Amino acid sequence: MSGAVVEKSAGESARVSGDARIAVEAGRRRTFAVISHPDAGKSTLTEALALYAEVIDEAGAVHGKSGRRGVTSDWMEMERKRGISVTSAVLQFAYRDCVINLLDTPGHGDFSEDTYRVLAAVDAAVMLLDAAKGLEPQTLKLFDVCRTRGIPVLTFVNKWDRPGREALELLDEVEQTIGLRPMPVTWPVGVAGELRGLVEVATGEFRRYSRTAGGATRATTELVPAEVIAAEEPQYWAAAQDELALLEEIGAGFDEKDFLTGTATPVLFGAALNGVGVARLLDALVELAPAPEARDDAEGNPRPLEASTSGLVFKVQAGMDRAHRDRMAFVRICSGRFERGMVLTHAATGRPFATKYAQAVFGQQRTTVEEAFPGDIVGLVNAGALRPGDTLYSTEPVQFPAIPSFAPEHFAVVRGADAGTYKQFRRGIEQLDSEGVIQVLSSDLRGDQAPVLAAVGPLQFEVVTARLESEFRAPVTLETLSYSVTRRTDAAGAELLKGQSEVEVLTRRADGAVLALFSNKWRLETIRRKFDGLVLDALPAGSSE
Numbered sequence: 093m094s095g096a097v098v099e100k101s102a103g104e105s106a107r108v109s110g111d112a113r114i115a116v117e118a119g120r121r122r123t124f125a126v127i128s129h130p131d132a133g134k135s136t137l138t139e140a141l142a143l144y145a146e147v148i149d150e151a152g153a154v155h156g157k158s159g160r161r162g163v164t165s166d167w168m169e170m171e172r173k174r175g176i177s178v179t180s181a182v183l184q185f186a187y188r189d190c191v192i193n194l195l196d197t198p199g200h201g202d203f204s205e206d207t208y209r210v211l212a213a214v215d216a217a218v219m220l221l222d223a224a225k226g227l228e229p230q231t232l233k234l235f236d237v238c239r240t241r242g243i244p245v246l247t248f249v250n251k252w253d254r255p256g257r258e259a260l261e262l263l264d265e266v267e268q269t270i271g272l273r274p275m276p277v278t279w280p281v282g283v284a285g286e287l288r289g290l291v292e293v294a295t296g297e298f299r300r301y302s303r304t305a306g307g308a309t310r311a312t313t314e315l316v317p318a319e320v321i322a323a324e325e326p327q328y329w330a331a332a333q334d335e336l337a338l339l340e341e342i343g344a345g346f347d348e349k350d351f352l353t354g355t356a357t358p359v360l361f362g363a364a365l366n367g368v369g370v371a372r373l374l375d376a377l378v379e380l381a382p383a384p385e386a387r388d389d390a391e392g393n394p395r396p397l398e399a400s401t402s403g404l405v406f407k408v409q410a411g412m413d414r415a416h417r418d419r420m421a422f423v424r425i426c427s428g429r430f431e432r433g434m435v436l437t438h439a440a441t442g443r444p445f446a447t448k449y450a451q452a453v454f455g456q457q458r459t460t461v462e463e464a465f466p467g468d469i470v471g472l473v474n475a476g477a478l479r480p481g482d483t484l485y486s487t488e489p490v491q492f493p494a495i496p497s498f499a500p501e502h503f504a505v506v507r508g509a510d511a512g513t514y515k516q517f518r519r520g521i522e523q524l525d526s527e528g529v530i531q532v533l534s535s536d537l538r539g540d541q542a543p544v545l546a547a548v549g550p551l552q553f554e555v556v557t558a559r560l561e562s563e564f565r566a567p568v569t570l571e572t573l574s575y576s577v578t579r580r581t582d583a584a585g586a587e588l589l590k591g592q593s594e595v596e597v598l599t600r601r602a603d604g605a606v607l608a609l610f611s612n613k614w615r616l617e618t619i620r621r622k623f624d625g626l627v628l629d630a631l632p633a634g635s636s637e
């Protein structure tokens with residue numbers, strides 16, 4: 093009897109210490125993405141962050157842009173040529189006593205669905221602005237996603253090493269345009285293009301940065317006494333002091349609650365290319381950005397961090413390089429401790445999923461992951477059955493909310509160009525559909541040989557065509573359809589809409605949703621007026637709608 097008691101308490105204490113470890117490890121995680129308009133410097137900043145966290149010793153190892161070091165797969169060649177990033181890299185690095193998970197998002201608007209999925213897996217975002225351009229269209233869209241998902245946003249004003257707008261003007265734009273109250277953490281001394289250094293707003297300390305050649309090595313910083321910089325740069329120093337006084341007057345000080353509830357944003361200035369302000373941004377992520385918290389399940393009940401292992405699949409990708417023709421699912425750990433080899437349950441099918449091949453993906457490199465904690469991203473190989481939005485769990489079942497699919501606005505019928513490659517064609521379409529590269533729609537009328545591809549942006553068609561050809565040896569032809577508006581309907585709606593001109597009803601293969609496609613908004617409105625009670629629900633808009 094007493095033995096049983098001892099045993100129980102030993103088990104309990106093991107569980108308690110396990111729980112405590114999960115809480116500690118989760119508390120050290122910072123999982124975030126950078127959102128920006130193309131060319132604002134996301135790749136440069138990503139590389140610089142990794143450089144400052146001492147993960148890599150030469151910037152350029154991650155993305156391999158512009159002839160810098162790096163490996164690309166065959167179809168990634170396309171994104172390189174176009175200067176876009178289709179595939180998202182996941183980087184993990186240690187900084188101070190934290191583990192930072194940086195999820196890259198595609199900058200191009202045509203891949204907004206992919207970005208949306210990535211943002212389902214982060215706890216914070218860094219909004220990167222070009223000092224000369226301020227808020228740009230893609231930044232605004234991505235910010236909207238953050239707002240919808242309640243993701244706290246830090247702002248980094250980049251390219252301060254070259255002429256740009258005034259700091260106060262940029263802050264004003266942020267406040268006026270997106271209603272986020274700026275809370276500067278650092279403040280530039282010297283106008284854009286003539287940066288002398290940064291003042292720490294909370295303490296008034298001034299830091300000078302030494303220039304580095306092209307950002308390939310770390311910039312060094314030097315604390316310079318106020319009276320020294322005031323004597324060296326009287327005009328710039330006085331201007332910065334005036335601005336800081338003004339900021340204090342309007343109450344722009346840091347407020348954690350406002351940041352976490354998405355009503356205010358800490359703002360930092362710098363130049364990713366020269367390493368200015370990059371380490372300070374890492375410090376801000378460690379000090380200000382939230383650690384993982386209990387995530388709501390589909391019923392709205394928070395899943396405690398200490399609950400048994402669970403994760404959310406937010407991205408599925410195949411053909412990541414020539415050597416690995418496998419398919420990888422990127423899973424964000426939401427609760428518990430993940431251990432390689434554990435068998436998880438795939439919530440959608442109830443089937444077991446073995447995790448023998450768990451990897452971390454660093455740019456193009458892969459390493460085996462032995463364990464992971466909430467906030468971490470694990471790449472699961474051989475993930476044939478997994479789709480973005482799926483949940484995996486160990487002992488205590490859970491289902492996280494699905495990641496919504498966007499309203500497609502571009503449509504094309506896809507056909508195998510060569511009858512002899514139909515098998516490969518079908519397999520390729522299935523594969524790309526389950527990765528979520530594009531939505532695949534079908535109907536009895538169109539048949540299996542000529543499904544309809546539905547995209548948020550037309551570049552998705554190019555990815556599909558290139559991949560079908562290079563990975564599946566299935567060249568295809570596309571026939572564009574002139575629909576532009578999608579609504580969700582039901583079986584009754586499908587019946588009513590039969591035979592209507594400029595309208596077609598198709599089923600989305602991934603989730604069985606019945607979608608009505610309309611040539612344009614006016615046609616949609618006419619049909620709506622014609623059929624009283626017809627179900628026509630809007631889907632989340634990815635781009636122009």
Ligand code: G4P
Pocket residue numbers: 128129130131132133134135136137157158199250251252253254362363364365366
């Ligand atoms: P993206 O991923 O957001 O599209 O931007 P990326 O990092 O590729 O940067 C876009 C351009 O802006 C690059 O120049 C890059 O060097 C430059 N850039 C990024 N950060 C800074 C900065 O802090 N200061 C200055 N002056 N420039 C910056 P590029 O000429 O288009 O390409 P590259 O040949 O330098 O790679």
